[in-house]
Amino acid sequence: xxxxxxxxxxxxxxxxxxxxxxxxxxxxxxxxxxxxxxxxxxxxxxxxxxxxxxxxxxxxxxxxxxxxxxxxxxxxxxxxxxxxxxxxxxxxxxxxxxxxxxxxxx
Amino acid sequence: xxxxxxxxxxxxxxxxxxxxxxxxxxxxxxxxxxxxxxxxxxxxxxxxxxxxxxxxxxxxxxxxxxxxxxxxxxxxxxxxxxxxxxxxxxxxxxxxxxxxxxxxxxxxxxxxxxxxxx
Numbered sequence: 001x002x003x004x005x006x007x008x009x010x011x012x013x014x015x016x017x018x019x020x021x022x023x024x025x026x027x028x029x030x031x032x033x034x035x036x037x038x039x040x041x042x043x044x045x046x047x048x049x050x051x052x053x054x055x056x057x058x059x060x061x062x063x064x065x066x067x068x069x070x071x072x073x074x075x076x077x078x079x080x081x082x083x084x085x086x087x088x089x090x091x092x093x094x095x096x097x098x099x100x101x102x103x104x105x106x
Numbered sequence: 107x108x109x110x111x112x113x114x115x116x117x118x119x120x121x122x123x124x125x126x127x128x129x130x131x132x133x134x135x136x137x138x139x140x141x142x143x144x145x146x147x148x149x150x151x152x153x154x155x156x157x158x159x160x161x162x163x164x165x166x167x168x169x170x171x172x173x174x175x176x177x178x179x180x181x182x183x184x185x186x187x188x189x190x191x192x193x194x195x196x197x198x199x200x201x202x203x204x205x206x207x208x209x210x211x212x213x214x215x216x217x218x219x220x221x222x223x224x
Contacts, residue, residue, distance in 0.1 A: 033212070035151070035212075037151075042203060042214040042215065042216055042217060043151065043203075043214055044214075045211065045212035048209075048210060048211075048212070052210065054210060054211050054212075055210075055211075084150075086150065086151050088151075088153075093167045094153070094167060094169065095141070095153040095156070095167075096153060097143075097150060097151045097152065097153060098150075099150050100150040100151070
């Protein structure tokens with residue numbers, strides 16, 4: 001299918017590890033990207049090619065992949081990491097976003 | 107510095123048309139595919155479509171929700187990508203972003219709001 005499924009919300013305390021999953025058949029064959037979006041701002045790329053981190057993104061952000069699921073991990077989440085997170089991948093000649101996950105850090 | 111600036115948003119009645127522009131700077135525009143993504147108020151991101159670079163034929167792809175109504179084009183001489191939106195519906199109300207996807211990076215504009223309402 002061309003859908004990417006994410007949990008609607010994840011909540012952690014500061015310093016804990018946050019994990020956000022994204023599932024979809026296309027992920028078995030295509031790389032995923034992860035975007036962070038804070039209120040009123042454009043999205044920012046935090047992970048590409050399942051597990052690569054763009055320059056300027058803190059090391060606490062990491063990504064992994066297994067079968068049809070990719071996972072964004074924030075190790076030692078900080079209050080400033082509170083945001084919406086979206087996975088994104090290719091599906092045939094189209095592109096698709098996951099529904100988004102609201103990460104609460106408090 | 108890569109910059110993408112969208113313009114052309116505003117209030118439009120259902121059934122009417124609107125054209126958005128994305129003016130790029132800081133990179134060789136013609137070398138990149140350009141995409142449009144939208145976000146309805148309080149909702150998630152939705153991919154709208156993209157246009158490939160001329161090196162890859164300059165062809166376009168669209169989401170099913172806009173195919174046949176929206177058209178993406180580009181003017182490499184001016185470093186501008188366009189999103190022509192026809193037969194607008196109330197559900198097209200959203201902030202529209204243009205984006206440039208690179209191999210290791212991604213750039214987004216600040217977005218332009220399109221409101222479709224009578």
